[in-house]
Amino acid sequence: MDVSSAIHARRAVPSFDSSVEISLEELVALMNEANLAPSAMNLQPWEFLVCHTIEDKKRLQAVSYQQAKVAEASAVVVVLGNLQHHHHALRIADENVKTGVLPEDRRDAWVAGAVGAYEGLSQKQRDEVLRGGSLWAMTFMYKALECGWDTAPMGGFEADNLVKEFGVPDTHVPVIMVAIGKRNPDVEIRPRSYRIPVSDLIHLGNF
Numbered sequence: 001m002d003v004s005s006a007i008h009a010r011r012a013v014p015s016f017d018s019s020v021e022i023s024l025e026e027l028v029a030l031m032n033e034a035n036l037a038p039s040a041m042n043l044q045p046w047e048f049l050v051c052h053t054i055e056d057k058k059r060l061q062a063v064s065y066q067q068a069k070v071a072e073a074s075a076v077v078v079v080l081g082n083l084q085h086h087h088h089a090l091r092i093a094d095e096n097v098k099t100g101v102l103p104e105d106r107r108d109a110w111v112a113g114a115v116g117a118y119e120g121l122s123q124k125q126r127d128e129v130l131r132g133g134s135l136w137a138m139t140f141m142y143k144a145l146e147c148g149w150d151t152a153p154m155g156g157f158e159a160d161n162l163v164k165e166f167g168v169p170d171t172h173v174p175v176i177m178v179a180i181g182k183r184n185p186d187v188e189i190r191p192r193s194y195r196i197p198v199s200d201l202i203h204l205g206n207f
């Protein structure tokens with residue numbers, strides 16, 4: 001599937017066939033591909049809460065305004081933003097030194113730069129996890145589509161209740177949920193909602 005076909009074929013499906021299961025192995029394989037998504041300084045600010053059993057999907061549905069799709073989907077990946085993602089820097093630097101991606105004599109400066117860019121800067125941390133987590137989710141949706149799966153991005157969750165229900169620590173924030181499964185053939189997908197032409201949105205040079 002080429003990129004343009006994927007862009008045109010992807011839809012946020014309105015309903016999933018609840019009889020379809022996805023194996024954890026396949027789900028993790030798709031997630032592994034999405035892990036090539038870009039992130040600032042490649043600090044990878046994402047982690048995942050995966051709801052795969054019907055019990056877990058129902059717990060998630062209860063904190064997602066009872067949206068039916070959450071329980072119907074084969075699985076739901078809740079993309080979490082790790083506000084402390086700059087602490088990945090040392091591990092990433094060490095691995096990059098091993099493979100020659102980063103010269104050893106630049107390691108300490110790179111780590112100090114990455115940590116210094118975010119340490120104590122809560123708004124910047126939050127902005128970055130929202131950017132990174134969203135790019136991860138988009139990459140995941142396209143990979144899923146290529147492999148024959150439908151998806152639905154969802155921001156309709158009660159963040160405070162979600163973190164309580166699933167024990168998410170305050171170092172992490174829910175960014176977006178992506179439900180994955182096979183679309184329910186009995187529920188028609190409506191034609192695409194209107195897109196504002198890009199020409200109305202571009203500010204060339206200055207706003």
Ligand SMILES: Cc1cc2nc3c(=O)[nH]c(=O)nc-3n(C[C@H](O)[C@H](O)[C@H](O)COP(=O)(O)O)c2cc1C
Nearest residue numbers: 010011012013067152153154155156157176192193
């Ligand atoms: C950040 C975000 C949050 C969304 N939240 C929900 C949601 O909670 N429930 C839902 O049914 N759809 C949700 N959607 C799906 C959008 O309604 C859908 O993407 C949009 O209408 C465009 O349709 P399309 O993706 O099929 O082109 C969300 C999409 C995004 C990107």
